[in-house]
Amino acid sequence: MFKYVIAVLAIILTGISPALAKRVALVIGNGAYEHTVPLPNPANDAEQMASKLRGLGFDVVAGQDQSYTDMRRTVMEFAKKAYGAEIALLFYAGHGMQVGGQNLLVPIDAKIEDETSLDFETISVDFILRQMSKDVKVQMVFLDACRDNPLARTLARRMGPSRSGNVGAGLAEIKVDDAGGEGSVIAFATSPGDVALDGEGSNSPFTSALVRHIDTPNASIQTIMTRVTGDVYEETEKRQRPWVNASLIGEVILNKTETGPTTDVAALGNAATSVPQAAAPAASSAATQSTIAWEREKLVWNTVKDSKTIADYQAYLDAYPNGTFANFARNSIKRLESANQVAAVNPAVVPGATATPAPAGLPDPQAAVPGTPETEAALGWNRTARRQVQTRLNLAGHNVGRPDGAFGPKTRAGVTNWQLANGISATGYFTPAQYSLLTAQTAGQYAAYQEEVARKQKAAAASRSTTQRRTNTTTTTRRTNNNNNNGGGMNPAGAAFIGGVLGGVIGGAIGR
Known part of the structure; x- marks a missing residue:
């Protein structure tokens, strides 16, 4: 009994062990759209996120390129597992849209022909959030779904001018209270209402940065998202800035590594919660070295990021072939090569x-x-x-x-x-x-086309000028006739009447 009490006290004092905490994640990536522009990266994004989250102890419910029916089934499976979880997490990559301030995730078989389609062909983010708020301590939402969506534009056209304003670009802001209260983190790939980039590599800029940082040892989720935001902002040349809204009463660390016994109680022999003293200096040294390496890489990148020379980006890649900014360096090289080719051609x-x-x-x-x-x-x-x-x-x-x-x-x-x-x-x-x-x-x-267009425009202008002249001539003639008829004294009927009267007067005078 004494050992049991000691073990309970150790857990209370050192925090819940990741091995004991219930973590559940829903990960969906939709890219193979049947009725709109397909996206190359969401399936890769979802696969890498699922793998990373499993390594962090999450029970992952995953789906790729899912139809409406598949998504409903996947969400239901997730909802059952998420009940009572320490952390419930949603990651979605693919097409999304907002209508009237409501965020909707788009399955691959959606057509979105009218407003009725929204209820029967899309999955509301609010619906999923409700499944994450049932006795769940912390909810985390990562939406890489702000990509340009032709289905939204089609819907806006069919709704007409009076209602098309309800269809917005990107996704709408989600208030943390909507996601279950104080223990919430909501992250978009870009600011609400903006459109995110799908990326030129195998992953989107947002997911690349998230996968890179989410398992950083002993880093809070707030710190992780700050680093993700910085990476995406730099890698997209300041065109995309992720948006994060958090309401947490304390730090949430997804990859907590023990650095040694934290209390005398934990040192009383509870193997599940204590770590040998020798591990502390090693862990501390590793963390320090990691920080130094990151600062060094960041310094190198800041030196070359605004370069117009391929060799500078290649120098970074030679030093950090798998570095934080490697994909951006490769994209910069492609862009410079393309520009050089255009200039040559x-x-x-x-x-x-x-x-x-x-x-x-x-x-x-x-x-x-x-x-x-x-x-x-x-x-x-x-x-x-x-x-x-x-x-x-x-x-x-x-x-x-x-x-x-x-x-x-x-x-x-x-x-x-x-x-x-x-x-x-x-x-x-x-x-x-x-x-x-x-x-x-x-x-x-095209030169011949422009000449033909110019010829037709000139002919049309000449035709309009001729028509205008004829109209002006006709109008002038009519005015002249009117002036002659009216300004000359009287019209023919009036003249005949007066003539008859005068003739009668004259004839009478002669007859008398």
Whole structure:
């Protein structure tokens, strides 16, 4: 009995052991969408997060590329396990949307044809949060679901102008009280209402940083999310800043490593809660070395992050091939190589500019560089420029319909077909080098097209001028006639009447 009391006291004084705490996680990654733009990274994101969480002692309920029915079943399994958990965690990567301030996760078979579809084809985040608040001490939510979602735009168009404002970009803010009270952490890949990047590597920038830091020994979740936010902000060139809202009454440490007995009670022989004294200096030394290594790497990165030279980024990769900023360094190298290639092929390619003679195609390295929403966004096209791109695709023989500046499914299919025809990685999105090639290929046709448009505009203007002159002439003639009829004294009927009267008067006078 005495040993039992000692063991209980040791647990109270040293905290709940990770081995005894009940930790449950729901991890879902949806990318293979059937009715909208697929996403390459969510399945990888979910797989790596599930593996990392299992290593931290979580009972993980995981699903990848799930339909509506699959997601409901997975959430139900999670809800049953999460009841009474010390920590319940949700991680979701994939398409998401907000309608009227409500956040919705999108299964891969969703069509979202109208508002009715929302109740029967999406899963509400609030619904999952309710499952995480049943006698759960700490709730953690990580949503990498703020990606650009064409289904949301389709729904907004069909809702009409009066209600389309209910469909917002990105996700809506979640108040911590909504997730179960004081012990909550809510983290978005980017700020509420903003759109996050899917990334050019095998993982999104947010998930890459989260996987990198979440198992940091003896680091609180607040510290971890501060590091995640900093990494994403730097790796996306300050285009994306994760958003975190936490309400915790103390520190929550997911990877707590003991550094030695904390009290005399714990040292009385309870093997489950005590660690040999010799372990403390070793653990402390390891933590110090880890901090020094991190600061050193960060210093090197700060030196090269704004460089315009490939060699500088490569120097960082040589020193830290698996470093914190390795993916960003590789992306920077790709971007610089692409820019160099564009300059070599066509030094002044801008939408509407006259291009140089068409090259045979892109060099092999550029043909292998896949286009992404990010590489296309870097071109900075406005609506007029997008119409020009659509016109060039039509001229190249890949019909995308009437150029309207909106890159919908038909335009994306046209881009994909053009890429396939040129032996380029077919993604439906342009890189700068690919746009340079399209511009060069269609230089002659586009110049002829512009001449024809100018000729028609001139002819239309001449026709309008002629019509206006005729209208003016007719109007002038009518006014002249009116003036002659009215200003000359009287109209013919009036003249006849007066003439008859005068004739009668004269005739009477003669007759008398």
